[in-house]
Amino acid sequence: MEAAKAIIEEEITTKLEISTNNSFCVADFGCSTGNNSFPAMHTIIESVKGKYESSGLKTPEFYVWFNDVISNDFNTLFSSLPPDRSYKAAAVAGDFHGRLLPPSSVHFAYSSCSLHWLTEVPKAAECLMSVWHGGEEREDAYDAYLRQLERDLESFLKCRAVEMVEGGLMALLIPGVPEFWDPQKEYTVGSVVELIRSSLLDMAKKGRLSYAKLETFNIPxxxxxPKEVRAILEKSNSFNIERMDILKNGTFLNVDGHVACFRAVHQNMFTLKFGAETVDETFDLLKKKLQSSPAFTNPLNDRTVFIVAILKHKHV
Ligand SMILES: C[S@@+](CC[C@H](N)C(=O)[O-])C[C@H]1O[C@@H](n2cnc3c(N)ncnc32)[C@H](O)[C@@H]1O
Known part of the structure; x- marks a missing residue:
């Protein structure tokens, strides 16, 4: 994303504290197979190099730690590393809500489109129907999701606080939704999730999957x-928010694009929980629901946002 790139470049130029260390370590938390990670690592490293050059200091050696869950396809990542890269790469497999790297070793931490994944579906939202019904039950489920995100972000920041050098910078890109949008005319990524829930309920109504399974399943x-993210980040004792920008979603997906994107993310999860034979039908239902929602007729109605937060590890 060009806008996020410009923010990161500017923050490195103006806020990064550099030293005569001969190594500089960047870590990408939730890198997946690298497609989006490689350009991001390039941006960060080129900006840091520029900062060293303009300060007249010797450019350090660069290291990138690529982190994702242990089931991530690191083989694909390593076989597609850019051949002209100016860094050494290592994989760090594991949950980023726990400690992964040595103390005071990371100079720049990055995480894009990963932190909205929760470690677990909270108890109060465990039954898909409870989120779908209106009223108090729905509000309780919403609150439970938010509290879980808060717990998860807190544990992420606690671990990074140990791993990062004092004065180190962190860039977090989190997909989100605005405070308000008009569901008659506009939509967000959250609207698609609602329609996935609705498709699963329809599958249960048709007898294609059991209600019992929906009592122990919800979207994780x-x-x-942006307000929720700011409130959580502001509670950190270890990081200051240097800057927070709200970017518009620039992907402009049509209905098929939304279905493909959500199918890629949910296919394995739905196969494991509901059986491979239910997946095509669930996503056919989703497609029909998207096609019959007026807001989805125009990708320009998308109000999804990207929250870009730049944090600085406090000096103690
Ligand atoms: C939507 S992808 C984003 C990939 C890439 N960062 C990007 O911007 O396109 C989310 C990635 O976060 C990873 N992820 C989610 N939770 C994680 C966790 N607790 N620890 C490590 N990686 C995690 C997932 O495995 C997935 O590869």
Whole structure:
């Protein structure tokens, strides 16, 4: 994303504290197979190099730690590393809500489109129907999702606080939703999630999957508002918010694009929980629901946002 790139470049130029250290370590938390990670790592490293050059200091050696869950396809990542890269790469497999790297070793931490994934679906939202019904039950489920995101972000920041050098910078890109949007005319990524829930309920109504399975299943992520993210980040004792920008979603997906994107993310999860034979039908239902919602007729109605937060590790 060009806008996020410009923010990161500017923050490195103006806020990064550099030293005569001969190594500089960047870590990407939730890198997936690298497609989006490689350009981001390039941006960060080129900006840091520029900062060293303009300060007349010797450029350090660069290291990138690529982190994702242990089941991530690191083989694909390593076989597609850019051949002209100016860094050494290592994989760090594991949950980023726990400690992964040596103390005071990371100079720049990055995480894009990963932190909205929750470590677990909270108890009060465990039954898909409870989120779908209106009223108090729905509000309780929403609150439970938000509290889970808060707990998860807190543990992420606690671990990074140990791993990062004092004065180190962190860039977090989190997909989210605005405070308000008009569901008659506009939509967000959250609207698609609602339609996935509705498709699963329709599958149960048709007898294609059991209600019992929906009593112990819900979507394990929360798309926060910028206000929610700021409130959580402000509680950190270890990081200051240097800057927070709200970017518009620039992907402009049509209905098929939304279905493909959400299918890629949910296919394995739905196969494991509901059986491979239910997946095509669930996503056919989703497609029909998107096609019959007036807001989805125009990708320009998308009000999804990207929250870009730049944090600085406090000096103690
Ligand atoms: C939507 S992808 C984003 C990939 C890439 N960062 C990007 O911007 O396109 C989310 C990634 O976060 C990873 N992820 C989610 N939770 C994680 C966790 N607790 N620890 C490590 N990686 C995690 C997932 O495995 C997935 O590869």
């Amino acid at each position: 992520y929360h798309f926060p508002t």
